[in-house]
Amino acid sequence: MAGVRPRAVVADDSHFMRSVISDILEDGGIDVVGQAKNGRDAVETVADLSPDVVTMDVEMPEMNGIEAVDRIMSENPTPVLMLSAHTDENADVTFEALDKGAVDFFTKPGGEVSMEMSRLEDQLVEMVTSVAEVDATAATGSEKQTSAPTSSTRTYVENPTLLIGSSTGGPKMVERVLSELPLEADFRVLIVQHMPDGFTERFAKRIDSRSDYDVREASHGDRIGGGEALVAPGGKHMIVSNYRSGRLRVKLTEDPPVNSVRPAVDMTMNSAAEVITDPLFGVILTGMGEDGAAGIKAIKAVGGRTIAQDEETSAVFGMPKRAIETGYVDDVLPIDDIPNGILNTAKAEVN
CATH class of the missing domain: 3.40.50.180 (Methylesterase CheB, C-terminal domain)
Known part of the structure; x- marks a missing residue:
């Protein structure tokens, strides 16, 4: 609804990153209604506060971001934006989180504990705002897979x-x-x-x-x-x-x-x-x-x-x-x- 500030939960095992991300979002017109220090905490916080969007770190103790996304999408479907460090391992893990229902991901500049988030604050606010508008309930529905016609029933144009x-x-x-x-x-x-x-x-x-x-x-x-x-x-x-x-x-x-x-x-x-x-x-x-x-x-x-x-x-x-x-x-x-x-x-x- 126009004029209503999105409500966000920030999940990250680093107190410093939770503070930085929360400050950026608050300054950008997003209300941070809760913070979580690990995946388990994130699942419980989402259940308690019903936010519009969650920013989710990938690597966290007790329960990582993938498990947390899986739980959130099955129990309290909520749009999730993964915040991923720019590493090969995190790239694979991030795509797994998308498979579990996360909407998209944002790459932290400079690693897991980033001192450079402020230079991308506009992009982060824009993405969180967009993700908050996603219908997470629809995203959890079954994905219909249609069968493409075979060559026996169709002839295609050349060199498309x-x-x-x-x-x-x-x-x-x-x-x-x-x-x-x-x-x-x-x-x-x-x-x-x-x-x-x-x-x-x-x-x-x-x-x-x-x-x-x-x-x-x-x-x-x-x-x-x-x-x-x-x-x-x-x-x-x-x-x-x-x-x-x-x-x-x-x-x-x-x-x-x-x-x-x-x-x-x-x-x-x-x-x-x-x-x-x-x-x-x-x-x-x-x-x-x-x-x-x-x-x-x-x-x-x-x-x-x-x-x-x-x-x-x-x-x-x-x-x-x-x-x-x-x-x-x-x-x-x-x-x-x-x-x-x-x-x-x-x-x-x-x-």
Whole structure:
């Protein structure tokens, strides 16, 4: 409700970090109604106070963040934002927390006990505010898995390229879409998920293990053909630099952030629209901000097909809403219908 300050619980085993995070949130217009020193304490505090959002440290004694998220989502569903140190081990653990129901994660600059949180205070407040608006009850519902049509019932256009952009709440949505795309459709897939360096490689490996497509984190100069997918690495824009004979090439740049993010969906979609002459498909999934709106417009301008996730199934209806507002989105669909929505638009005309 407009004008109402979100109510937050801050869970971290460091007293210093609890104080720093609480001060940042309070200064940003968020009421910190409780603090928890470990996962067990967090579960009890959420049950007692019914906050709008929880910031959850990953590594804590007695009960870690993953176990705490699992308990909270089963007993008192509440939007949870994981606060993760930037380490390989924490990257794996953080994705496990997302599997348990956490909405998204925020990377602590400088490690578990960070002296640098203040330089990212605006981003933290914005993310906590967005996560607080998520319907955690809906997120705990069963995830319907639809079966994609097989090649025996469908013929697809030749050399299609699929571009997917997402942010807050996006990792699970991207995984679901890719897991339901049949290899027979032969897409070249480019994925831009707002995520820091070190996490995108793990993200790509997760999608690869859940999909028939060959998925990897993009490297500078990478080339891909049908049945392959690239994930833009954290901290770098992924640009389509060349397209020939059904294979596309990307380059990575450290140009300034676009829409306050890097990688930016717009950078990838705009470059694809400029270079690729075969069928293009653009999809914008859940996320805050406006990244992807200009890219959707560029794809549509060259005859591509576009889809946005609907408000009901989006954790944060920011990016899809902005894309829809351009007037260049062909279909607005719930997440369960997006794979078939993509395949329907990629169906070849049979004479």
